[in-house]
Amino acid sequence: MLISSLVCSQVEEVNPPDYIKTISFKGNTPESQLPVLKLGDYVDLEFDVLNGDEDDYYYTIEHFNFDWTPSVLIKSEYLDGNDNQRIRTYENSFNTYQIYSHYKLTIPNEQTKRLKVSGNYMINIFNSDNELMFSRKFMVYENMANVGVNIKRTRDIAYIEEKQKVDISITPKSSHFNNPKQNVKILVVQNNNLNTAISNLVPQYTIGNQLIYKYDSESSFWAGNEYLFFENKDVRASNTGIQHIDLEDLYHNYLFTNYSRADKPYTYNPDINGNYLVTVLDRDNPDIEADYVWIHFSLLPDPRFKGKTIHVYGNFNNYAIDDTTKMVYDDVDKVYKCAILLKQGFYNYKYVAVENNGTLNEGLVSGNFYQTENNYKVIVYYRDLGKRYDRIVGFGEGSSINISN
Incomplete structure (x- = not known):
């Protein structure tokens, strides 16, 4: 991918x-x-x-x-x-x-x-x-333009079940944009993740002073799947997604073992699009009263994982992929395992694969389903004639919760 x-x-x-x-x-x-x-x-x-x-x-x-x-x-x-x-x-x-x-x-x-x-x-x-x-x-x-964001299924039959495309309209509030194909640039971001952002789009055509972007493949994203989640606002008892707990030097929370969802039917499960929220039970100030807990992730093996590395992925570390998020296969328990030190709260996460060439494959473990609810941000940049920097003149958001054909 x-x-x-x-x-x-x-x-x-x-x-x-x-x-x-x-x-x-x-x-x-x-x-x-x-x-x-x-x-x-x-x-x-x-x-x-x-x-x-x-x-x-x-x-x-x-x-x-x-x-x-x-x-x-x-x-x-x-x-x-x-x-x-x-x-x-x-x-x-x-x-x-x-x-x-x-x-x-x-x-x-x-x-x-x-x-x-x-x-x-x-x-x-x-x-x-x-x-x-x-x-x-x-x-x-600066709020100098209205930005319309509409999420649709891709028209590419090969990926119609797996991708979402972003249609965009930009209308300046006062004057028009000079030479928009050269001077207007946009950034489209899915779920606050700059790693997968699209930035090479130019207006396809104009209606009056409105710029229209109705690409298909060029503005398409892999739809992914709803994020998995757990909550451990009470470290002494099993919460949502946690199978059992242990106390050593710190608390250890062991999550239920996950499995590949790529071949499973899509199931709507509301999430917070990869984000997290620090929260703690029976405390006044989570900033300083929430504790740190070792979270133990586990994933059942799948033949498609061969030759790839599997990582835990989410906004908890700004979508970084490194040794701390790498899943290691355990020959005794026959599962992939990873332990990450996280502050108490509610967390979204999913598993992604990294190919041998370093390419990120977000859908290998979780699958891609056009029905998935994703957040999209569109940021509009403009550098007028003779100006020395790129202004951001508009901002729009959209969700695929009501995706249309």
Whole structure:
């Protein structure tokens, strides 16, 4: 399966070391990890450091072009105030087996007063030795265009049961777009996952000043399947999706063994599209009172897994695929296993395969079904004649819950 990715992508997000967990990055919408916020709105970044040393951390903010190459704007042109400031708000965990410090940063704040322009941004978190700990992308938009998003089944008969296509209409609110085939670019994101985003679409035609995108294969996504989930807001008792528990140095939650769903009939099962929510029972503040638990995933083998590596996949680690998410076959129990340290809460996850050539195959284990409910975001960029940076002039969202032919 081929993945559409950001064209000419230059800057990638850096994932954190093992002792930094539960990075929550969101604006005034519930989605984590990929904030798309209106110019002037706030954004919150929270994370835990699992050493209890109360280390100092600092942040910087950078502006980028559509293709994630650095923009030519100097800092004072896109930022009012200062960055490279210490994150001052943090609390230590309370009454937990795992000691950690919870850090929180809100932008704008007293030092970083506001972001002046729209566009692509990256926030970078450094330690006191000026070592980059992790970075996250976010987008800021101006509401200068109406963006219509409509999800339909693909017209390609070969994939009509497996793919969803995104139809898009963009209508500027005041004036028209100059030379839109050159100056207007869009990014289409499924379930907040930039790894599978589509970015190489140009308007097919115009009606008045409205830009129309009604591609078939070019704007199609593999539909996937509803995410699996578990909840462990009470670590001392088995919750949804958890078969049994154990207490050693920390609590261990063993999930029910999953199986390949690719050949099973589609079953509607409401999910939160790969996201997660930190929550804890009988506590007032989940930020510092939710504990960390070893979550044990297990998956029955399947002949189609041969020659591929299987990973646990979800927004809990920003859809990263690495050694911590790799499933290892257990010869004794005859299942694939993986243990991941996660904070108490409600989590969506699924299993994906990585081919020998490094290609991600999201549907090998879970299957692809056109009925799957997915969230789609469309971000519209515009660089007018003579301008020095790519503005984000519109933002639209759609869901495949009511997908049509």
